[in-house]
Amino acid sequence: MSEPDTMTRFEVIFDAEGINAHKFRNDVTVHKHPPHPATVELPTDEGPKHGGDGTAPYPLAYFASGLTACTMTQLRAFSKRLGITIGTVRVKTRCHWQGEQRGGAPYESAPVAFTMDIDLGSDAPESDQRRLVAAAQKGCFVEQSLKPGLVAHRLKIGERWIAV
Amino acid sequence: MSEPDTMTRFEVIFDAEGINAHKFRNDVTVHKHPPHPATVELPTDEGPKHGGDGTAPYPLAYFASGLTACTMTQLRAFSKRLGITIGTVRVKTRCHWQGEQRGGAPYESAPVAFTMDIDLGSDAPESDQRRLVAAAQKGCFVEQSLKPGLVAHRLKIGERWIAV
Numbered sequence: 001m002s003e004p005d006t007m008t009r010f011e012v013i014f015d016a017e018g019i020n021a022h023k024f025r026n027d028v029t030v031h032k033h034p035p036h037p038a039t040v041e042l043p044t045d046e047g048p049k050h051g052g053d054g055t056a057p058y059p060l061a062y063f064a065s066g067l068t069a070c071t072m073t074q075l076r077a078f079s080k081r082l083g084i085t086i087g088t089v090r091v092k093t094r095c096h097w098q099g100e101q102r103g104g105a106p107y108e109s110a111p112v113a114f115t116m117d118i119d120l121g122s123d124a125p126e127s128d129q130r131r132l133v134a135a136a137q138k139g140c141f142v143e144q145s146l147k148p149g150l151v152a153h154r155l156k157i158g159e160r161w162i163a164v
Numbered sequence: 165m166s167e168p169d170t171m172t173r174f175e176v177i178f179d180a181e182g183i184n185a186h187k188f189r190n191d192v193t194v195h196k197h198p199p200h201p202a203t204v205e206l207p208t209d210e211g212p213k214h215g216g217d218g219t220a221p222y223p224l225a226y227f228a229s230g231l232t233a234c235t236m237t238q239l240r241a242f243s244k245r246l247g248i249t250i251g252t253v254r255v256k257t258r259c260h261w262q263g264e265q266r267g268g269a270p271y272e273s274a275p276v277a278f279t280m281d282i283d284l285g286s287d288a289p290e291s292d293q294r295r296l297v298a299a300a301q302k303g304c305f306v307e308q309s310l311k312p313g314l315v316a317h318r319l320k321i322g323e324r325w326i327a328v
Contacts, residue, residue: 005268005269006267007264007265007266008265008266009263010263010271011262011276012224012261012263012273013258013261014222014224014225014259015228015256015258015259016228016229016231016232016259017254017255017257018229018257019252019254020236020239020255022240023240024241026232026233026237028229028232030221030225030228030229032211032222032224032225035213036214038211038218040222040225042221042226042229046237047202049200050200051241057194057206058204059231059233059306060234060306061178061194061196061206061230062206062226062229062230062233063227063230063231063234063305064179064180064194065180065182065192065194065206065223066223066227066230067180067223068180068182068192068223069190069192069223069226070223070224070227072182072190073190073223074270075184076184076186076187076188077188077215078270081268081269082270088183088185089182089183089185090182090183091180091181091182092179092181092182093179093181093182094178094179095177095180095309096175096177097176097177097305097308097309098173098174098176099173099174099176099303101172102170102171102172103169103170104169105245106238106242106245106299106300106302106303107303108302109176109304109308110308114309135270138272138273139271140273141227141273142223142224142227144273144274144275145259145261145275145311146310146311147309147310147311
């Protein structure tokens with residue numbers, strides 16, 4: 001009789017330190033915690049039409065990349081764990097928000113819909129591809145931090161796009 | 165009698181296109197939609213200890229910067245709209261997640277706590293500073309997309325840190 005699989009837990013912590021002196025340039029440094037620390041400068045700015053100087057990406061551009069890439073990383077990692085062969089993975093994500101304001105008051109924002117279209121470049125059975133996407137959703141740190149049900153996924157099977 | 169303020173709505177859309185051919189390098193291009201379009205390359209990678217080549221930031225580093233900078237941008241923008249004077253703004257955000265796995269199966273992830281410590285560098289009354297932070301929370305596209313209550317904010321008033 002084999003031993004039951006052991007349940008293990010691990011922590012993932014990222015600290016961001018931001019400084020804004022004036023206008024919309026934010027100097028942001030991000031530190032990944034040990035055991036494998038890493039530090040990166042990820043400044044942001046608004047474009048000239050939004051009162052900024054366009055010296056760095058919009059904050060929401062980082063968000064959109066982070067969400068997309070987090071899922072993609074789990075698709076690649078978990079494809080090996082599940083023994084599901086995938087090829088070149090292509091993901092298109094749309095993050096759609098709405099702002100609402102009365103006169104010149106600060107506006108309020110809300111997400112409208114986030115969609116993620118996934119092409120695994122795979123000939124694996126549809127059930128395996130669905131299983132892999134479901135695992136990636138559960139493993140994606142960003143998606144698990146979002147409002148439940150916010151992200152709608154579609155998977156390309158042959159020439160069809162199916163909701164998963 | 166003055167006219168009532170007009171309610172206006174606006175859309176904010178960012179599309180991300182990611183390609184992953186092998187390992188953990190994700191080439192991600194993000195397009196901000198018109199009327200003021202912008203495109204930026206925001207690739208990601210895992211570090212060597214996580215099976216990657218460390219050629220680009222972790223996806224979660226982008227997420228942490230995006231969340232932090234989105235709030236900072238609204239603090240700066242709304243300080244003007246509300247007539248609340250602020251100085252150099254310093255924000256420290258901690259994004260803490262946990263992963264849980266059984267044996268070698270794909271892990272499942274969940275946010276543990278996100279904290280954001282805000283120093284507005286301001287002598288404005290505490291009530292005004294609180295009002296500004298509350299407005300920034302409601303206007304922050306990223307925070308409004310997260311699970312309600314996930315982000316805990318503290319505000320520096322004088323030498324004290326107070327929960328807001």
